[in-house]
Amino acid sequence: MMKFQIQRKRKKISTGIITTSNSSIQTPELAIVATDGQLRSLPNDVLKDLPSPYFIVNTYHTYTKEIIPKIEKAGGIHSFMQIPDRFIASDSGGFQVFSLGFGRGSGIGKILPTASDSLRISHDDNKNFNKITENRVEFEFDGKPKILSPEISMDLQHKIGANIMMAFDECTSPLNSKEYIKNSMERTHRWLDRSIEAHKGFEENQALFGIVQGGEYEDLRKESARVVGSKDVPGFGIGGSFGDFQEALGTTVGWVTKILPPEKPRHLLGIGKIRDVFAAVEQGVDLFDCVIPTREARHRMLYTKKGRLYLRKLKHLDEPIEKNCACRACVEGVTMSQLWTWFLAHDLRASAYTTLHNIQFYADMMREIRESIEMGKFEELRETYGKVY
Structure with a gap:
């Protein structure tokens, strides 16, 4: 029950x-x-x-x-x-x-x-x-x-x-x-x-x-x-x-x-x-x-604290998706340029890593929402995310 x-x-x-x-x-x-x-x-x-x-x-x-x-x-x-x-x-x-x-x-x-x-x-x-x-x-x-x-x-x-x-x-x-x-x-x-x-x-x-x-x-x-x-x-x-x-x-x-x-x-x-x-x-x-976290990951779209990023525009960056992110892609230091290369080669690692990242982003955001409610800071958090989304 x-x-x-x-x-x-x-x-x-x-x-x-x-x-x-x-x-x-x-x-x-x-x-x-x-x-x-x-x-x-x-x-x-x-x-x-x-x-x-x-x-x-x-x-x-x-x-x-x-x-x-x-x-x-x-x-x-x-x-x-x-x-x-x-x-x-x-x-x-x-x-x-x-x-x-x-x-x-x-x-x-x-x-x-x-x-x-x-x-x-x-x-x-x-x-x-x-x-x-x-x-x-x-x-x-x-x-x-x-x-x-x-x-x-x-x-x-x-x-x-x-x-x-x-x-x-x-x-x-x-x-x-x-x-x-x-x-x-x-x-x-x-x-x-x-x-x-x-x-x-x-x-x-x-x-x-x-x-x-x-x-x-x-x-x-x-x-x-x-x-x-x-x-x-x-x-x-x-x-x-x-x-x-x-x-x-x-x-x-x-x-x-x-x-x-x-x-x-x-x-x-x-x-x-x-x-x-x-x-x-x-x-x-x-x-x-x-379906947003997984579908958009397969379409080369990444969710970050800086906003929604299209990998095509970041394909030359030799840096990870986001600092202080606990997803496997960021922990292993997979770079934007590496992800782009994998997507072009139809390498399954590309969509796997972007999916792992977007799922981590949403999990972290929902946890932050719960914590903000507990601390009476929901409106502050909403304003923070609202600046980039």
């Missing part, structure tokens, strides 16, 4: 600890995304040495790539990833309802770029690559239909065996009309009831989080927070789209966290930009997950 204890609270901001029978994490914390139960640039036998205590795996991709039978054979996701004492979450497949549906058609993510009025005007709520009904969602995978429903998603996540699992939902597009988002939100609430029913008997070993939707609309977000917050679940996810400007995220999250029960953890799904993390922590968010 998962337990959550708040350790220090200042207004909405808090630190806490989540414990289960095999692991614990301090909050706020960000999960490293291991889509297929592994990181693309690192073998699973090194995951135990990473500074990150929290990981999240993708139900849709482990399902369609037939990885779940391998996870079961290994004895569950902790054994499969060779991290028996780490905290692991699994998503429900709800994000793929968006990314492989409306997202695939528009190329738009959860937050709209500026000057997006023309995209809104041209968007058609009836044109979706996925077929969504009250009962289920039908995807197309390799030319064949693949089905997810609340019951199927719960069954798959039970087989994965993560500490936290998410109720099946639809993540809507920021291009969708308010009418569409409202109907989708209400269906997500009904899917939550079905997810809770399908989860019965597994409550002791896996914590099911209900997911709040409602897009960028205050009335819908508050309604969803009231409905989902009233359910007998041990925690909550905050999903969906967040409007058409970056600063909207903190405001939108604030509508939700003001209503959700404060004694239960809140996980902001798929968000991990530095400014967004600080904005959400300020509104009482405890958990995050994002």
Whole structure:
């Protein structure tokens, strides 16, 4: 059974600890995304040495790539990833309802770029690559239909065996009309009831989080927070789209966290930009997950105390990524020019070292956030990071 204890609270901001029978994490914390139960640039036998205590795996991709039978054979996701004492979450497949549906058609993510009025005007709520009904969602995978429903998603996540699992939902597009988002939100609430029913008997070993939707609309977000917050679940996810400007995220999250029960953890799904993390922590968010640390590492982007650095512009520097960094790349003195040479040669060490560095950066930042809350210096830390991010 998962337990959550708040350790220090200042207004909405808090630190806490989540414990289960095999692991614990301090909050706020960000999960490293291991889509297929592994990181693309690192073998699973090194995951135990990473500074990150929290990981999240993708139900849709482990399902369609037939990885779940391998996870079961290994004895569950902790054994499969060779991290028996780490905290692991699994998503429900709800994000793929968006990314492989409306997202695939528009190329738009959860937050709209500026000057997006023309995209809104041209968007058609009836044109979706996925077929969504009250009962289920039908995807197309390799030319064949693949089905997810609340019951199927719960069954798959039970087989994965993560500490936290998410109720099946639809993540809507920021291009969708308010009418569409409202109907989708209400269906997500009904899917939550079905997810809770399908989860019965597994409550002791896996914590099911209900997911709040409602897009960028205050009335819908508050309604969803009231409905989902009233359910007998041990925690909550905050999903969906967040409007058409970056600063909207903190405001939108604030509508939700003001209503959700404060004694239960809140996980902001798929968000991990530095400014967004600080904005959400300020509104009482405890958990995050994002592909940024690993995906951008593979694309030669480095996160440092000096800001986000593109390796191409630093390829002639014969110096390590960052002083006083505990990652393997910096400890071993791997230089910028050396990394660039490895990338050009398609040497696997390049993405491995940049991934190790970015993961260390995010782990250090989350630790600093927790320490700043404990010491009453969160705003100072936010200002420091805000100068370069």
